[in-house]
Amino acid sequence: MRVLVTTAPLHGHFFPMVPLAWALRSAGHDVLVAAPANFVDDIAGAGLPAVPSAGPIGFADFMFHDRDGTPLTPPADPAARRAGSGRAWGRLAARTLDGVREIVGNWRPDLLVCEPTEYAGQLAAATAGIAWVEHWWGLAVQPEYRPFAQRELEPELQRLGLRDLPEPALRIDVSPPSVQRPGVPDAQRMRYVPFNGPALLPPWASQPRHRPRICVTLGSMLPKHGLLDFGGMLRDFAAGLTGLGADVVIAVDDQVAAGWTDLPDGVRAAGWLPLNLVLPACDLVVHHGGPGSVFTALALGVPQLALPQTADQFENADRMVATGAGLRLLPAERGTTTVVAACEQLLADPLFGKNAAVVAEEIATAPTPAEVVGVLERLAVPLRPDEERL
Template sequence: MRVLLTTAPLHGHFFPTVPLAWALRAAGHQVLVACPESFTGTVAGAGLPAAASAPHVAFEEFMLRDRDGRPLPPPRDPAERRRSSARAWGRLAARTLEGTLRIVEDWRPDLVLSEPLEYAGRLAAAAHGIPWAEAGVGLSDFGDSRGPATEELAPELARLGQGALPEPALVLDVRPPSLRGDGPARGPVMRYVPHNGADVRPAWLGLPRSRPRICLTLGSMLPRHGRLDFRGRLLALATALAGTDTEVVIAVDDEVADGWERLPQGVLAAGRFPLDRALTGCDLLVSHGGAGSAFAALVHGVPQVCLPQTADQFENADLIAASGAGLALPSDASDDTVAEAARTVLGRAAYGDRARALAGEIARQPSPVDVVPLLERLAAAPAGADV
């Protein structure tokens, strides 16, 4: 079976799909990842073959500018931020659609597998009558993103003779039962298996400690590309969180950490390290509530304080807070407020107990290896047949 995996050129979108791609290859299937040329090195670094669906595509080009390259005004509130982000994924698909169509024509996959916000893959699959499945990558189904993305893709949809974005033949749902809200699973369930890229065990992870350790991150994108001073915010948060009774490690790209002359007192380390591994030696995650960060903490039973900034981060934060595994704060919460929330979560055992219970739910879900036969049946089934 040939499986074409399509992804946006961002670590947080691609990395959650890597364990499933590995499972497919281990079962003897061919997997090819379609993405912009600027991201093919990341794909190759995960041990997977890549095909360029477009030349270099910078994050700012599709997220902060319109189709003609004009800067977009900053969103005024969280709802507008999410809508603006949703339209950006439509602009990205418009950039990669022609290349994705060519890859499908040349390689002839039996199945297209896409992460939820990559739309060119599903359009190319529909155009060629190939079944496609959506691989869940987080707590959100990104349902409110499809409307704005469809508006942005109106010219491409008209050219392909499609009135709307095609629906998947199935969705692999990685949410544990307690984080599905009031509804059932969106499709077959699959265990979320974290992947962070190159994994070198941090030296500080094995050091003995006598006080709680907090992992602080705002993800890989905000400190580098966010409109606000997220670099400065990280240092300010670290200063507020670190003290005589806690220590802090900051997960951030090395180029951001290298720009800091010195770290605040009480900060043990800063730089890029595998969050999945690092959280095994931490007692709390303070983050923006991004899907990868939040799920890594959920997998390891680590309680959280979420400071959402954009897109699905607000939904993730609310779900985690509602589950009892952490707290959700406003995006502009003060440093002292964040520090007080961290003390609250660390000081109440119920948060850690609930986080560990959620980790148990995740561990009991079928692994990516277990869902490979389902994808095999989908690829082999006649169009429209139940699998």
């Protein structure tokens, strides 16, 4: 079986699909991953074959600019921002659609696996008569995205002779039921296997420690594209947290940390570090509420403090807090003093760790990616009445 995986050029969208892609290859299937040219090195770094679906397309190119390159001002209203994001994902698909269709025509896959906001693969599959699977990256994608992406893609839909964006043959849900929002479409459950990028395990992460260790990160996007000084926030949070008698590790792109010369003792600016390698050596993680951070911490049973800033980060944080595995601070509450106080509470109360361990066990009971491969292999074969999903 040949499986084409399609993704936006974003780590948070692609990394959750990597374990299933590995499982497909281990089962003997051919896998190819398509994304804009600026992201193919990241795909290859994950050990997967890559093919460019278009030239380089940066996040700001489609998220903050219209089709003609006109800059857009993000609206202040959250609902309007979600609608705007939906249209942005549609603009990305419009730029990659012809390339994905050409890949499908030349490589002739038997199945496509697409992350929820990668609409070019979905359209290419529909026009080629190939089944496609929607692979969620955590919580089910925000429902406003799809209708507004469809509005943006009206010219492409008309050109392809389609009335609507196509529905998948299967959805894959990597969120445990206790975290997933209620009322989502039926989906095949699959274990969330943390993968946050290739790296070497730093020596300190496997050595004994005698003090609490806190990891502080705001992901890969906010420090680069956020409107606030998120790099400065990371530095200030880390310096304040040393007052708890803790060692602090800042996981941030090297370019962001390059200008930091005043870090106090006990703070390590560790560069870009995959959380799945670092968090087992930490007692707590402070992050921005991105799905990769939230679900990696949940899968590893590490308590967390979420500082959501935009998009789905607020819902990710709220669903995590509902499990009792951590706390969250809204933007108006976020400051060094409140962050330190919340971390002190998380370190002092063992209930947060116990609740995080319960969610980790729930995640571990879901079918593995290797088991879900069998479901994908049967997609073209109708289920008998007595058959059920795993």
